[in-house]
Amino acid sequence: MRARAWLGATIVNAVASWKGAAVAISEHIEARLYKGSCDCGLPCMALRAVGGDGFCVEASASLGFRGGVKSSSAVVNASLLAFLRYRGVHDPSPRFIVDVNARVGIEAGVSVTGAADDAYASLLGGVVVVDNRRRVVVKRYEPPRDTLVVLLKPRGVNRLWPPCRPELRGQAARVAERAWEEALEGRVFEAVRLNWEAYRGYLCAPLEPVRLALEAGALAASLSGLGPVYEAFVEEDAVERVVAAWRALGEVTVVRLESRPVCCLTG
Numbered sequence: 493m494r495a496r497a498w499l500g501a502t503i504v505n506a507v508a509s510w511k512g513a514a515v516a517i518s519e520h521i522e523a524r525l526y527k528g529s530c531d532c533g534l535p536c537m538a539l540r541a542v543g544g545d546g547f548c549v550e551a552s553a554s555l556g557f558r559g560g561v562k563s564s565s566a567v568v569n570a571s572l573l574a575f576l577r578y579r580g581v582h583d584p585s586p587r588f589i590v591d592v593n594a595r596v597g598i599e600a601g602v603s604v605t606g607a608a609d610d611a612y613a614s615l616l617g618g619v620v621v622v623d624n625r626r627r628v629v630v631k632r633y634e635p636p637r638d639t640l641v642v643l644l645k646p647r648g649v650n651r652l653w654p655p656c657r658p659e660l661r662g663q664a665a666r667v668a669e670r671a672w673e674e675a676l677e678g679r680v681f682e683a684v685r686l687n688w689e690a691y692r693g694y695l696c697a698p699l700e701p702v703r704l705a706l707e708a709g710a711l712a713a714s715l716s717g718l719g720p721v722y723e724a725f726v727e728e729d730a731v732e733r734v735v736a737a738w739r740a741l742g743e744v745t746v747v748r749l750e751s752r753p754v755c756c757l758t759g
């Protein structure tokens with residue numbers, strides 16, 4: 493039995509204020525379920541949480557990028573969907589999956605808030621604006637049209653958690669709340685810009701990638717999740733310029749935004 497879940501990009505990181513927004517990208521993680529004892533980390537923890545002892549998954553990603561593209565949420569979603577499908581549950585409630593995802597992510601130490609925003613985007617597609625504390629989708633809408641996302645994995649930058657300047661948390665949370673309000677109003681690029689303002693100091697994120705992307709014509713750029721991956725939202729005619737600007741900094745790839753839910757979810 494196999495199932496897929498979308499990878500994603502950050503619009504508003506929830507770690508400071510518990511309010512987040514994310515968008516699905518057209519790349520996925522596929523989980524293949526098989527019988528057998530295993531120690532496969534996060535996917536195994538997910539299966540155990542729903543009574544799937546004695547099962548394991550082999551997970552493969554369509555994107556060679558990790559660290560900010562919601563891999564942990566997607567691998568748990570795909571594992572749960574595969575197992576539930578095997579058990580005959582073809583349209584599980586997103587809320588159920590997101591609850592398990594949040595519990596497992598926190599227990600495994602790969603998530604701070606439970607990352608319900610990431611998990612919903614990975615299941616539902618589109619842009620989701622989420623209250624991560626209540627694990628509720630406050631708004632979901634189509635991603636911006638004619639916009640691509642350029643991703644950068646900068647050489648020499650590691651995941652930026654825990655924050656290097658924890659004393660800036662309050663300030664980060666205030667700006668992130670404003671970013672979240674922008675996302676709620678459908679102003680995705682403004683939300684991404686404010687997300688960068690909120691987190692760059694708190695996480696000591698190198699400034700160069702965002703500066704170069706904006707100079708090359710990106711609509712908005714920020715850190716995706718807790719990094720190290722950076723994202724730039726770009727209209728088609730500026731993609732090559734942003735890719736060229738980023739190439740010297742590390743590994744670069746271009747992805748599309750995804751508006752469709754993963755297969756078989758009815759809401």
Ligand SMILES: Nc1ncnc2c1ncn2[C@@H]1O[C@H](COP(=O)(O)OP(=O)(O)OP(=O)(O)O)[C@@H](O)[C@H]1O
Pocket residue numbers: 521532533534535551552553557558559560561562563564565567602607610716717718719
């Ligand atoms: N394909 C996979 N198979 C098994 N486990 C995975 C896979 N992808 C991610 N994980 C698990 O998720 C953890 C975090 O993944 P990663 O470092 O890619 O962060 P991320 O989820 O992309 O980050 P963010 O939450 O900031 O978007 C990994 O340490 C691993 O435990």
Ligand SMILES: O=C(O)C1=C[C@@H](O)[C@@H](O)[C@H](O)C1
Pocket residue numbers: 502504505506507512513560562602603604605606607608609610716717718
């Ligand atoms: O660990 C977490 O709770 C999170 C991590 C990042 O992916 C964020 O983008 C997300 O909003 C929350």
